[in-house]
Amino acid sequence: MIRIIVVHQTRLIASLIASVLTEEEGIYVVGLATSVEEALGKVERSNCNMMLVAATLPNQGALTLTREMVKLDPTVKVMAIGMPDSENMILQYVMAGAAGYVLQDVTTERLLENIWAAHNEKALISPDIAAKLINQLAELARVSSQQALDPLAVEELTPRERDVLNLIGEGMTNQEIAEQLVVEVGTVKTHVHNILKKLDVANREEAAAFLPFLEDEAEDGPETAVSDT
Template structure:
């Protein structure tokens, strides 16, 4: 199902194997003035729809038959489809969260969120931010600190990190809380261009490919602890 282009609203593709869930999410997002431009029931369909529609954000379930959410994340990355992916699932599992973030998801929310929280998450990712449910963030920190060291294939990064400045840590903390560059600029009373420079410096110093990967690396290194 595809809607006609909708002015300047955020454009979303919903990926979930349950038709009723997809329809429900579509109805809710419409109430929040977010346009669902496509739906998919598994990863293969999702990749095809994303290639066709080029949405601003993908809402992705993880547990699906045939091609699941993790497969979808890998396939999108391998095809160079760098659309922000917000995982929306019922599975509150630390390993699954880490796997999804390491595969490139930019956000992770549970399906018990309110419409306001979901809409904020969609807008946050569309504006270049990241978002992890607060209930999950603390457990991620514990898991990254106490669990076995990640393998080279799954580690957020392998090289040593460079020390961050106090301001860079402040910016990174807000990135971890899901703030966009514009919101960080307002919170720290900085120009948005200055925030972008700080974020770029953090990515370089942490050897991170994106904002979510930077947060994972910072948690692993104890920078945000």
């Protein structure tokens, strides 16, 4: 029996997902939550053994919740739903302890397949994503063989540089990052230069290897675009 808490920032969408899941024999939705705090508060009371967490939770909430659940109760499997097709982001979730993930364009059938696979200690990964993960792990191994990653190095990054590094991890170009943060491309290039220098790496891929060490500082609030001008 699978007992699921559905976590989505929009309660209506969480309810719609729940209504689909409850039609599957053997799956019971035991709670809905719209935030990390609400989800954590329902874990013990609901006796859940799985969480479906929207990757779109604000301030990287899904990653935060995944890490918190690994510490709080590793027997509760966390699956990220609505993931972008980004190898760096998927790797972040895998390294955070996620039991599985589904992409943004997933069908109901595929979602259910992934839920049952995770419940049975398996993971369904498309060949394309598997290849990307292998490539990323190979890159991490290469970087690690050249230098010992220093988790403390990320503490040198400013909040805005952390924002940029997270977006690099999502595979965004400088232009896309500039549009996301509403700043000039030149400003983004400066941030990227500073990130590479502070982390003592040669390129964006090596910088992305530090993402697992990057603590979420979302509670401090994002910087405004004015600070970059």
